[in-house]
Structure formats: C-alpha cells, structure tokens
Amino acid sequence: MDFPGLVGPRFDPGSVWLVGAGPGDPGLLTLHAAYALGQADVVVHDALVSEAILSLAPQARLELAGKRAGGIRTQQLGINNQLIRLARQGQRVVRLKGGDPLVFGRGGEEALALAAAGIPFRIVPGISAGIGATAACSIPLTHRNLARSVAFATGHDSSGDLAAVDWHALSRGSEVLVFYMAQRRIGQIAARLIEAGRAPDEPVALISNATRPDQDVRIATLATAAEAVRAVPPGAATLILVGSVIALRPLLAAWQQTE
Amino acid sequence: MDFPGLVGPRFDPGSVWLVGAGPGDPGLLTLHAAYALGQADVVVHDALVSEAILSLAPQARLELAGKRAGGIRTQQLGINNQLIRLARQGQRVVRLKGGDPLVFGRGGEEALALAAAGIPFRIVPGISAGIGATAACSIPLTHRNLARSVAFATGHDSSGDLAAVDWHALSRGSEVLVFYMAQRRIGQIAARLIEAGRAPDEPVALISNATRPDQDVRIATLATAAEAVRAVPPGAATLILVGSVIALRPLLAAWQQTE
Known part of the structure; x- marks a missing residue:
C-alpha cells in the first residue's frame, strides 16, 4: 500500500x-x-x-x-x-x-x-477490541432502538475484586456491555447481571483472536456463558459482549466480507 | 507513506x-x-x-x-x-x-x-471520537483506580427524548461518561447526573473538531457545562466527557506531542 x-x-x-x-x-x-x-x-x-x-x-x-x-x-x-x-x-x-x-x-x-x-x-490511538472485534463478527455495537448506550468494563482490576463495580447500575445503565479481560470471571459477572435483572437468556458473544486467521466466536446466553467460556482457545485475547444487538449477527454475517 | x-x-x-x-x-x-x-x-x-x-x-x-x-x-x-x-x-x-x-x-x-x-x-472500523478525541487532548479514557468502566451514550435518539435512559444507573454504573452529539442537551444531561449523585464540581470536557487544526477544548464542571457549551464553535462535532480522568490532563499535556 x-x-x-x-x-x-x-x-x-x-x-x-x-x-x-x-x-x-x-x-x-x-x-x-x-x-x-x-x-x-x-x-x-x-x-x-x-x-x-x-x-x-x-x-x-x-x-x-x-x-x-x-x-x-x-x-x-x-x-x-x-x-x-x-x-x-x-x-x-x-x-x-x-x-x-x-x-x-x-x-x-x-x-x-x-x-x-x-x-x-x-x-x-488504535481500534479497541470492543469496536474492532465486534465489527469483525457482524455485531453492531450500537443500533437504533436497541442500544443507546454501551459500557466498556474490565473483568479484573488491581484489587482483583469484582465488588468495586455497582453491577446493578452497570446492568441498567447500558443496553450493551463489553468486558475486556473477563474470561476468568464471566461466570461471576453473568450471575451478577442476572441478579441485577438482565434476562438469563440474553445473548452473550465470546470473541477470541478477533480479525486474525484464528478468530473464534461463540454465542451463548448469560445463563450458559460460564459453560461456553471453557471452549475458548486458551491464552487468547477474548472479548465478551452482552446485549440484544448480538441477535443481528446472522442477518449481517451472510453478506459481510471478512477475508 | x-x-x-x-x-x-x-x-x-x-x-x-x-x-x-x-x-x-x-x-x-x-x-x-x-x-x-x-x-x-x-x-x-x-x-x-x-x-x-x-x-x-x-x-x-x-x-x-x-x-x-x-x-x-x-x-x-x-x-x-x-x-x-x-x-x-x-x-x-x-x-x-x-x-x-x-x-x-x-x-x-x-x-x-x-x-x-x-x-x-x-x-x-474507525477510531471513534470517544477514543480519538480524548487521546488528542491528553485525557486517558480509563485509568487504574479512577476508571474501571466507561459508558458511551448518545445525546439524542430517534424518540428525541432523554427519558429512555436510566440516568441514575448510567451515572453510577461507569466512572467515565462519554456523550456523542450531546451539545444541545448537555444542560439537561448535567442536571440529571447531578440529581443522580454525581458531584456538581466533577470535571467535564467539551472537545470540538478533535485532531483537526481547529481543535477546541473547554474544561468545565457539571454545574457549569450548560454555560460552557455556548462558547463551542457552532456546527462542530463536539464530544462531551464527564469524569475525574480529566484531572490528569495538565500532567500529560505538557509533554504530549500533538503537532
């Protein structure tokens, strides 16, 4: 180029x-x-x-x-x-x-x-995984009437503790939630989100090695995310997305070019 | 290149x-x-x-x-x-x-x-304003112990209505809030955030025409944001950021190259 x-x-x-x-x-x-x-x-x-x-x-x-x-x-x-x-x-x-x-x-x-x-x-600046990984697997991060707000959060912090996050507020404040470095905690995170009122059958996408030849995408629900994460390639950078925008994926993926 | x-x-x-x-x-x-x-x-x-x-x-x-x-x-x-x-x-x-x-x-x-x-x-994908505009004016979007979660929200939606957002939850769910296309609504937004418990003296950055020769940055507080927005260049794309990470700006700006 x-x-x-x-x-x-x-x-x-x-x-x-x-x-x-x-x-x-x-x-x-x-x-x-x-x-x-x-x-x-x-x-x-x-x-x-x-x-x-x-x-x-x-x-x-x-x-x-x-x-x-x-x-x-x-x-x-x-x-x-x-x-x-x-x-x-x-x-x-x-x-x-x-x-x-x-x-x-x-x-x-x-x-x-x-x-x-x-x-x-x-x-x-660079294309953050929350934006690049989702686009690569045909999920619009925002969408009119489905997502007016998106929150990016991290699955681990220096305290090594999930308690510092107000899960109830995070859950109700944004329709789409994007978690970085959260694969080890997704079980706990999903449980808190369900406790806070998100539907157990709300879709969850686990996106590993996005935009690379070995990209791996798994679709689960909040109820099954802890189980689904076990199949994620070990050592990968995995992004976890929660939100109804994931439902648009099959509509887009059929016509999206990614090679 | x-x-x-x-x-x-x-x-x-x-x-x-x-x-x-x-x-x-x-x-x-x-x-x-x-x-x-x-x-x-x-x-x-x-x-x-x-x-x-x-x-x-x-x-x-x-x-x-x-x-x-x-x-x-x-x-x-x-x-x-x-x-x-x-x-x-x-x-x-x-x-x-x-x-x-x-x-x-x-x-x-x-x-x-x-x-x-x-x-x-x-x-x-492209560098979204929430990421590119903040970097250009020396504000780290996340920072250990200051921001574990960032929410991107829009200041207008198809209903033309702020009511659809749970302001209390948005306010408590993420330490850093980024509003797109919100200059007309910033007065109402700031009022809702203060009502929801954010401090009136919390810093707000109004960033217009980021990374362009006519970049314009104004620092205000939630209490003064509605006043500050009047000085923003008309017709500009303005991003509005709320959060204590803005306090890091003077420390970084002195050594950040942007030309």
Missing part, C-alpha cells in the same frame, strides 16, 4: 510513541501506527501483538514489555522504567499495545511516568 | 465498504480505510468528514450522503437506497462516516439494508 500524499509527523530521537496496534489485522493499524513502526529504533511490545504487525518494523529491535518477574504493579513499573531508559539513550521508542493504549491498556500510567521524567511522547 | 509489504483485500465492483473516517486527522485512518478511498469509484460521505480525508480519493466521485430533504428517518432510508443503487450499478462504493461506522454511526442500519438487498459489504 502506498499513500504518496501523506507525510507522518517527525519522530524525534529520545521520544516515545504510545501506539495502539488494534485487534490484530495489520490493515486495522492507523496510518500513524504503521508509519511509527517503520521509523522506530526499538519497539517495546506486549506478548499478544501479532507477528504480522511486528513485521512492519524490520529495522527495529524488538523488546517484550516487562519481561521481569513480579506482580502486575512491579511489572508496570518495570515497563515505565524500560521506556524511560530507552528514550534517555536517544532511541525512537514505540510502545506497542493491543487495541488502544488508553482503553484498559495502562497507557495513561506510562504517559504519566514519561511526563514525570520529562520525556516527550505521542499517543497514537 | 509507503507500506510495501501490505496488500489490501479485493474491492469488488458492486460492493459497499462501510468505512470509519476516524476523528479528522487523516493519519488516524486505518490502512484499510485509506486503501479503500484510493480504490473507490464513489465515496458517499457525511458532511463532517474532512477535506484532507476526502482528498485521498481523487479518482472517485464524491456524493454527500442523504442530500434530500426530510427528517432523520427519511434521510436514512434515502442513504440506504443511494448505496443500494450505486452498488447495483456495479460501482465500488465507500460509505465514509466520521469516527466508527457502528458507534452511533447508524452503520448497522446501512449494513442491514445492504444485506436485505443481497449486496456484499465490508466493515472497516
């Missing part, structure tokens, strides 16, 4: 670009993201970023983010320090994250650490 | 690609979106899509979507028919929408109409 009219922003040595890699298909990178990969000296990437995307940075050294041992908090401090160290060496650093860096991607923490260290950074 | 390793999917004559244009900066188009623009015979675009983006389709005929008179419903039927007619003529049609086609973009309705008419289509 060649876009001769377009010129990317200057990528200064000693700066860090926090770049969203999107759901997996390299064609869903933004132009700025693909450009950044081609310019970088070092790419610090998450484990789940696809090979096809990393191959757009053949000139760069690849470093897996936060390889060192420790809990999530230690690991995040390690990544922050890794980025600061590389930038101080005068490298052009891409910090590449699946989806969007600021949607449950902890990019805000990395940006704060860089700002505190006086390192200039750029944020390059 | 040149990405020699990448080849786009085949764009068949007689098919329609529903393409997200992102928030405005052409660099935030996905590779597939930019590629589609370069391949299209016709681009049916919304009024708010930027000139810089339309210029990526110099070979295509540009048609404004739904030029004919009528209310929103008639207009949407008109757009559906416009797409079907062009596809049946054997054209390669790009339907270009600001942001993402399925996030308050009515892309689901267009896809359903195409499916019903037996016309193959592809969905190319």
Whole structure:
C-alpha cells in the first residue's frame, strides 16, 4: 500500500510513541501506527501483538514489555522504567499495545511516568477490541432502538475484586456491555447481571483472536456463558459482549466480507 | 507513506465498504480505510468528514450522503437506497462516516439494508471520537483506580427524548461518561447526573473538531457545562466527557506531542 500524499509527523530521537496496534489485522493499524513502526529504533511490545504487525518494523529491535518477574504493579513499573531508559539513550521508542493504549491498556500510567521524567511522547490511538472485534463478527455495537448506550468494563482490576463495580447500575445503565479481560470471571459477572435483572437468556458473544486467521466466536446466553467460556482457545485475547444487538449477527454475517 | 509489504483485500465492483473516517486527522485512518478511498469509484460521505480525508480519493466521485430533504428517518432510508443503487450499478462504493461506522454511526442500519438487498459489504472500523478525541487532548479514557468502566451514550435518539435512559444507573454504573452529539442537551444531561449523585464540581470536557487544526477544548464542571457549551464553535462535532480522568490532563499535556 502506498499513500504518496501523506507525510507522518517527525519522530524525534529520545521520544516515545504510545501506539495502539488494534485487534490484530495489520490493515486495522492507523496510518500513524504503521508509519511509527517503520521509523522506530526499538519497539517495546506486549506478548499478544501479532507477528504480522511486528513485521512492519524490520529495522527495529524488538523488546517484550516487562519481561521481569513480579506482580502486575512491579511489572508496570518495570515497563515505565524500560521506556524511560530507552528514550534517555536517544532511541525512537514505540510502545506497542493491543487495541488502544488508553482503553484498559495502562497507557495513561506510562504517559504519566514519561511526563514525570520529562520525556516527550505521542499517543497514537488504535481500534479497541470492543469496536474492532465486534465489527469483525457482524455485531453492531450500537443500533437504533436497541442500544443507546454501551459500557466498556474490565473483568479484573488491581484489587482483583469484582465488588468495586455497582453491577446493578452497570446492568441498567447500558443496553450493551463489553468486558475486556473477563474470561476468568464471566461466570461471576453473568450471575451478577442476572441478579441485577438482565434476562438469563440474553445473548452473550465470546470473541477470541478477533480479525486474525484464528478468530473464534461463540454465542451463548448469560445463563450458559460460564459453560461456553471453557471452549475458548486458551491464552487468547477474548472479548465478551452482552446485549440484544448480538441477535443481528446472522442477518449481517451472510453478506459481510471478512477475508 | 509507503507500506510495501501490505496488500489490501479485493474491492469488488458492486460492493459497499462501510468505512470509519476516524476523528479528522487523516493519519488516524486505518490502512484499510485509506486503501479503500484510493480504490473507490464513489465515496458517499457525511458532511463532517474532512477535506484532507476526502482528498485521498481523487479518482472517485464524491456524493454527500442523504442530500434530500426530510427528517432523520427519511434521510436514512434515502442513504440506504443511494448505496443500494450505486452498488447495483456495479460501482465500488465507500460509505465514509466520521469516527466508527457502528458507534452511533447508524452503520448497522446501512449494513442491514445492504444485506436485505443481497449486496456484499465490508466493515472497516474507525477510531471513534470517544477514543480519538480524548487521546488528542491528553485525557486517558480509563485509568487504574479512577476508571474501571466507561459508558458511551448518545445525546439524542430517534424518540428525541432523554427519558429512555436510566440516568441514575448510567451515572453510577461507569466512572467515565462519554456523550456523542450531546451539545444541545448537555444542560439537561448535567442536571440529571447531578440529581443522580454525581458531584456538581466533577470535571467535564467539551472537545470540538478533535485532531483537526481547529481543535477546541473547554474544561468545565457539571454545574457549569450548560454555560460552557455556548462558547463551542457552532456546527462542530463536539464530544462531551464527564469524569475525574480529566484531572490528569495538565500532567500529560505538557509533554504530549500533538503537532
């Protein structure tokens, strides 16, 4: 692909670009993201970023983010320090994250650490899984009269606890609910949603490895989601969607091109 | 920009690609979106899509979507028919929408109409304003311990009525609330949120023309949002964000590169 009219922003040595890699298909990178990969000296990437995307940075050294041992908090401090160290060496650093860096991607923490260290950074948004994975399997995230509001929530947080969420309110506040990193908790989450008044037969979609050759979609209900999640490929990035918009999928899938 | 390793999917004559244009900066188009623009015979675009983006389709005929008179419903039927007619003529049609086609973009309705008419289509996601506009003005949409859940809602629906939303639940269900197309209703919305228990001094960001040269950001509070919206540029696409994550903005903005 060649876009001769377009010129990317200057990528200064000693700066860090926090770049969203999107759901997996390299064609869903933004132009700025693909450009950044081609310019970088070092790419610090998450484990789940696809090979096809990393191959757009053949000139760069690849470093897996936060390889060192420790809990999530230690690991995040390690990544922050890794980025600061590389930038101080005068490298052009891409910090590449699946989806969007600021949607449950902890990019805000990395940006704060860089700002505190006086390192200039750029944020390059990406297609978040909640948007890209659902489109890839023919589910409109919003739809007139079916979904006026969509909530994106995470299935785990630093407290490791579901209690901090007001499940009753979340359940009644948005017709469509999208859960990131929730496959281990979906049984508990579904139970809370049913308690809060969502119908046990409301459809649930479990979408793994979206937009990749090994995309896997399972349709269940709130009542059967805990059972259905056992069949999800292990180690995959799985997005879980709850809402009646899932019913539109068979109508659209017959005519949607995805190859 | 040149990405020699990448080849786009085949764009068949007689098919329609529903393409997200992102928030405005052409660099935030996905590779597939930019590629589609370069391949299209016709681009049916919304009024708010930027000139810089339309210029990526110099070979295509540009048609404004739904030029004919009528209310929103008639207009949407008109757009559906416009797409079907062009596809049946054997054209390669790009339907270009600001942001993402399925996030308050009515892309689901267009896809359903195409499916019903037996016309193959592809969905190319875009960076939705809720994600792209907030990143552009240094606001992390989620942040550990500040935002575990984000709700995207629309400020107007087909009933033209705010009553259909459970404001109490929306307000308590997600720490961060993002409203699309809500500038006319922000006074009413803010009042409902305060009634539901959100603090009157909670920060509100009004982001217009995000990622474009004329980007305009105003920070207010729930108590002052109705007043602040009067200063927003008329005719702009304005996104309204409510949440304590806005407090992080000055910390990040000093080191974030946006030119």
